[in-house]
Amino acid sequence: xxxxxxxxxxxxxxxxxxxxxxxxxxxxxxxxxxxxxxxxxxxxxxxxxxxxxxxxxxxxxxxxxxxxxxxxxxxxxxxxxxxxxxxxxxxxxxxxxxxxxxxxxxxxxxxxxxxxxxxxxxxxxxxxxxxxxxxxxxxxxxxxxxxxxxxxxxxxxxxxxxxxxxxxxxxxxxxxxxxxxxxxxxxxxxxxxxxxxxxxxxxxxxxxxxxxxxxxxxxxxxxxxxxxxxxxxxxxxxxxxxxxxxxxxxxxxxxxxxxxxxxxxxxxxxxxxxxxxxxxxxxxxxxxxxxxxxxxxxxxxxxxxxxxxxxxxxxxxxxxxxxxx
Numbered sequence: 001x002x003x004x005x006x007x008x009x010x011x012x013x014x015x016x017x018x019x020x021x022x023x024x025x026x027x028x029x030x031x032x033x034x035x036x037x038x039x040x041x042x043x044x045x046x047x048x049x050x051x052x053x054x055x056x057x058x059x060x061x062x063x064x065x066x067x068x069x070x071x072x073x074x075x076x077x078x079x080x081x082x083x084x085x086x087x088x089x090x091x092x093x094x095x096x097x098x099x100x101x102x103x104x105x106x107x108x109x110x111x112x113x114x115x116x117x118x119x120x121x122x123x124x125x126x127x128x129x130x131x132x133x134x135x136x137x138x139x140x141x142x143x144x145x146x147x148x149x150x151x152x153x154x155x156x157x158x159x160x161x162x163x164x165x166x167x168x169x170x171x172x173x174x175x176x177x178x179x180x181x182x183x184x185x186x187x188x189x190x191x192x193x194x195x196x197x198x199x200x201x202x203x204x205x206x207x208x209x210x211x212x213x214x215x216x217x218x219x220x221x222x223x224x225x226x227x228x229x230x231x232x233x234x235x236x237x238x239x240x241x242x243x244x245x246x247x248x249x250x251x252x253x254x255x256x257x258x259x260x261x262x263x264x265x266x267x268x269x270x271x272x273x274x275x276x277x278x279x280x281x282x283x284x285x286x287x288x289x290x291x292x293x294x295x296x297x298x299x300x301x302x303x304x305x306x307x308x309x310x311x312x313x314x315x316x317x318x319x320x321x322x323x324x325x
Contacts, residue, residue, distance in 0.1 A: 004311065006103035006320040014313045018146045021115040021306055022122075026278050028305035029119060031062040032249075033279025039300050041255035050075055050207045058300030059094070065308040067091040069105050069300055075205040084138065084205070085109050089307050099325065101311045105303065108310070112302040114143025116248055116274070117201050117226045120294035121151040123277040123284035124246065125199050126222045130154045133197035135190045135214070136204035137162035137171035140228050144201045145175055149182075152199065159185045161193040163204070190233065194218045200225045202233035208261055216241045219291050226294045230256075234293075236265025242293040244271040244285075249299045256297065266295070 006014075031037055039058040046052055051074045059066040071087030078084060089105040092098065121129075129152050134141045137160055148155060158175070162168040172184045187193035190213040194200050200219060206229050216237035219225050225242070227234060239245065245267045247253045253270070257263035272282040274294070285292060314320050 001098060001325040002322045003099050003325060004101040004314055004320045005323050006101065006310065006314055008104040008106055010314070010320045011103055011107045011310055014310050014317070014319060016111070016306070016309055016313070018111065018115065018118075018143070019150055020309060021111045022118050022147060022150055024305040024309055025112060025115045025119055025302050026122070027063065028060055028301045029248075029275045029278035031060050031275075032301050033273075033275030033277070033281050034062075036061040037301050039249070041252045042300065048074065048076070050205070056300035056303060058304045060301055060304055063305060063308060064094045065091065065304045066094050067304050067307060069109075069303045071105055071109060073206065075207070089303060091304070091307055091311055101307070101314070101320075103307065103310065108303055108306050109298070110139045110143050112306045113140045113228055113296070113298050114145070114147045116296045116298070116302060117144040117228065118147025118151045119274055119278070120226045120246070120296060121148055121199055121224065123274070124244075124292045124294055125152060125224045126285060126288050128154050129198035129224070131157040131159065131197045131199075133159040133161075133193040133200040134171070135161050135193055135200065135202040135233055136229065137167045138203060140203040141171060141201065142175060144203060144226075144228065145179070148199060148201070149179060155182065157183045157185060159187050159193040159197055161187040161190050190214050191218050195220065198223055201228065202226070203228040204233050206230045206232050212238075214238055221289050221291060224292050224294065226296055228296055228298070230262045230295075230297065231265060239265055239293055240267050241291065242267070243290040244292045245269070246272050246274065246277070246292065246294045248274045248294070248296045248302075252297055252299060253295060263295075
């Protein structure tokens with residue numbers, strides 16, 4: 001028996017586009033909405049303050065893919081010249097349980113996280129949305145914008161803010177080169193970025209005791225907010241004023257809330273998860289004036305459906321290294 005090992009360079013070299021990642025996620029969410037997935041809430045360990053190492057297993061029956069992502073997020077890494085997110089993803093044969101592949105998960109995590117913002121926009125953004133705000137200009141901000149470009153045909157302006165001005169500058173330079181038709185606006189604060197925007201994505205580091213900058217009244221009527229950073233950027237009042245509150249997985253959201261660290265200020269009523277929207281079981285946006293919030297924690301179903309495409313492409317191309325078990 002042997003497995004395929006795919007390094008970060010191998011994964012990137014397979015050329016999976018954002019459009020393909022969005023398609024894989026939509027299929028995965030729809031399967032989840034129909035009840036054809038198994039995905040327990042992710043357990044984690046925490047070796048340093050504001051740092052995590054999570055185990056994320058999932059099985060998607062409709063697509064016959066199963067595996068586990070073992071991923072860490074360490075905010076202090078950036079000062080050490082190391083990535084914030086690192087980890088490995090293991091795929092198993094659904095028939096035998098035998099490991100099929102081990103791959104670097106940083107690219108997968110970045111792309112599927114950004115794509116989840118795109119899926120939220122697909123079902124929850126107001127038609128004609130033309131201005132986006134990006135708060136936190138790191139890796140996930142880049143992939144989120146890539147997904148929004150795919151999902152928002154009228155997008156013309158991107159309002160950008162990061163606590164570190166140099167991060168904003170790098171983001172604007174890199175993304176303006178990738179999307180020259182968009183107008184990029186550097187903002188002095190998170191509220192300045194958010195107030196005029198139709199779609200807001202926040203992607204700052206997740207911390208235990210945040211000091212959120214985005215308060216009630218800052219998300220405009222008809223706006224969509226997508227948080228990739230738990231409740232680090234938004235006040236409880238901002239979360240509760242929304243007409244609809246959605247998530248990529250309600251069970252995981254409530255399980256995480258039960259630990260008593262995160263999500264203490266979310267609304268009691270949760271409208272839907274993205275699986276229910278993708279499966280057509282619940283409506284997305286129903287009125288132009290609705291303020292809608294999507295709390296996207298990042299789920300293992302997203303990882304597995306993305307990794308399946310990568311693994312099959314690696315087999316076709318002979319990519320990676322074959323290792324004996």
